[in-house]
Amino acid sequence: MAKRNKGGGIMATSKPMTKAEALKEFRHLFRPFIKRGDTIATREAWNNWTDALCKEGAITLNQYETWDQPF
Numbered sequence: 001m002a003k004r005n006k007g008g009g010i011m012a013t014s015k016p017m018t019k020a021e022a023l024k025e026f027r028h029l030f031r032p033f034i035k036r037g038d039t040i041a042t043r044e045a046w047n048n049w050t051d052a053l054c055k056e057g058a059i060t061l062n063q064y065e066t067w068d069q070p071f
Contacts, residue, residue, distance in 0.1 A: 017058045042071045
């Protein structure tokens with residue numbers, strides 16, 4: 001799993017995060033704030049999450065472009 005820096009951001013590691021790890025962290029961090037059954041909000045939050053992971057180097061561009069929506 002990716003390491004977090006002092007500011008709470010994810011530090012790039014030599015091994016990219018797996019989709020299972022990203023999904024687990026997403027559910028832990030974001031799902032409590034999304035209304036149950038709001039698929040649109042959940043999908044938007046997932047897209048924003050994976051975009052941030054890619055920009056921080058926690059996942060590769062290929063992972064970002066090929067991961068299907070899990071919701």
